[in-house]
Amino acid sequence: MLDVRTLRDNYEEMKGRLSTRGGDLSVLDRFPEIDEKRRQLIQETETLKARRNEVSQEIAQKKKNKENADAIIKEMREVGDKIKALDESLRSVEEELETLMLSVPNLPHESVPVGKDEDENVEIRQVGERPTFTFEPKPHWEIGTALGILDFERAAKVTGSRFVFYKGLGARLERALISFMMDLHADQHGYQEVLPPYLVNRTSMTGTGQLPKFEEDAFKIREEDYFLSPTAEVPVTNYHREEILDDSDLPIAYCAYSTNFRSEAGSAGRDTRGLIRQHQFNKVELVHFVKPEDSYETLEKLTNHAENVLKKLGLSYRVITLCTGDLGFTAAKTYDLEVWLPSYDTFREISSCSNCEDYQARRASIRFRRDPNSKKKPEFVHTLNGSGLAVGRTMAAILENYQQADGSVLIPEVLRPYMGGIEKIEAK
RNA sequence: GGAGAAGUACCCAAGUUGGCUGAAGGGGCUCCCCUGCUAAGGGAGUAGACGGUUUACCCCGUGCGAGGGUUCGAAUCCCUCCUUCUCCGCCA
Known part of the structure; x- marks a missing residue:
């Protein structure tokens, strides 16, 4: 598997080198989009999770003090649903990225002669x-x-x-x-x-x-x-x-x-x-x-x-x-x-x-x-x-x-x- | 194949009325003190990994065999799977 980061940063160059293998490289076309989507989803879901962790502490406090926490629990229920939905999208995007990366062959070394067959x-x-x-x-x-x-x-x-x-x-x-x-x-x-x-x-x-x-x-x-x-x-x-x-x-x-x-x-x-x-x-x-x-x-x-x-x-x-x-x-x-x-x-x-x-x-x-x-x-x-x-x-x-x-x-x-x-x- | 038990950090090992335990305690390891050296003794530190962000640090997220589920919140409750151990059966 190639390194996702390296591929992101040197996309066109690596694509060019991979193309000398002669196989079908069209799977790679989707890479920038999937990669971007993945990182975006991670950010979104992690922001929400950080908030959930914070509020969970608050709820624990309130419960301990016998205060009413119904309002924030209700709010967190919605946050929980959002997280679930985002995690699901993330999972499918990561799966897509994984499948893609597993089907991309290794980069030929620069000393390898370029040739068709x-x-x-x-x-x-x-x-x-x-x-x-x-x-x-x-x-x-x-x-x-x-x-x-x-x-x-x-x-x-x-x-x-x-x-x-x-x-x-x-x-x-x-x-x-x-x-x-x-x-x-x-x-x-x-x-x-x-x-x-x-x-x-x-x-x-x-x-x-x-x-x-x-x-x-x-x-x-x-x-x-x-x-x-x-x-x-x-x-x-x-x-x-x-x-x-x-x-x-x-x-x-x-x-x-x-x-x-x-x-x-x-x-x-x-x-x-x-x-x-x-x-x-x-x-x-x-x-x-x-x-x-x-x-x-x-x-x-x-x-x-x-x-x-x-x-x-x-x-x-x-x-x-x-x-x-x-x-x-x-x-x-x-x-x-x-x-x-x-x-x-x-x-x-x-x-x-x-x-x-x-x-x-x-x-x-x-x-x-x-x-x-x-x-x-x-x-x-x-x-x-x-x-x-x-x-x-x-x-x-x-x-x-x-x-x-x-x-x-x-x-x-x-x-x-x-x-x-x-x-x-x-x-x- | 049948019956039972267990999987927590480098190792051992607590932890089931779910929330001050993301993890007690011990060993080991690292550093410091003490000691002429060594041993013994005293003190401090010790998740690793992955991901996001970053020059880097910080920070955030994941994480208690794996994967799902319940819940505002799970090492703790439920389901599935994997592995290891013990006994029985079978067998090269």
Whole structure:
């Protein structure tokens, strides 16, 4: 959420910057009017309340002295009615303002390239060697199915499309990847390990920005107002919701493995085969809470941590900066990591690292106190999150990049300790 | 799932004939005095937060788990919800 005061004072400028995202900004047109109306109502109602408080004392006095207070009680009855009416208008205006503010995306950082859509994202760097094949490389779902480690057909029978069974060494490899990533981040990158709930409530989904605008993208539990978490960013960022942290607590860095669920509404027909776009997938997520002045430096670190996973796995990738038009709703700046997938003959997203600045912190009310003895107001932290990495897509990348002419797949060196020393997955 | 109890400020904890309690008392914390230092002792201070207004201070409003209601006025009365605890049942 943007700061209402800042928006009021820099309305035209901020509107201009927001428009580079390309979305519909017409909701903002109503802002000055609603904002003004709200403050006016507050003043009116508070003046009356101050008077009511005063007169209440008077009434108490008179009652105590056994004097007659009927006249002022009658007057106060009218004041009470007015207050009630004004409070009601105020409530509806505040609700309107809230709804409006929740539907306005974050302001892009000034370093973000202005652009219309993903075609205008800017490549920062390419890292690693792409494999060369003496044969036609196969897509990962063919490799995995042939090896008997992925079973899409039975998943479709048991559940539906966009689900998969991992089996045998495939299941083992998925588990190895999760452990490898978590160990790397926890032991070498300084993150604290977290295993969060997979169901989250509506307030949490609103705190990180999935709601209210993108409800159709999430799976909703029927009986409760719970959602299947689409990313560990939701539970882990909301872990500190409505808290005031101590200066000494920061920075905080969590790494969380979780299974994620997405409805993929609107993605019908895209990536229908393979592991790339599943309703359920595993992901290791990195989440930071930092002081505002540190967040951009942290974004670089966070991105490097995610890159490290790819480097150690020996996968070729590139880093791109999302342009304003491709930026996510809550992000001020985002780097995507895209891994090389031979069968696609292109790079595909495998991680997205974002600085949300104080946008989520304001929605979720996550603050910190710079000086415990100062009377100054607490400030909002900056939150960042990034995948480190999407495990299913990593599995796809390994199958494709490490495939051999005979249909087998080599296990990257760093994973072998997690695979009981196995070096290769072969057909039985 | 059934039965019961409770949610007051950093912590503990008073407070149901509604109005000198927006909150007693204790602990903790901060400052001062005393003491060579420490301990002990004495004194003073201590809602935080949000909103309006403001350069800032002051001021005003909200606030006793959350949200409604009754009332001139609610921590105190009524309703709904949430959370925690205890017992029973069930269960990975």
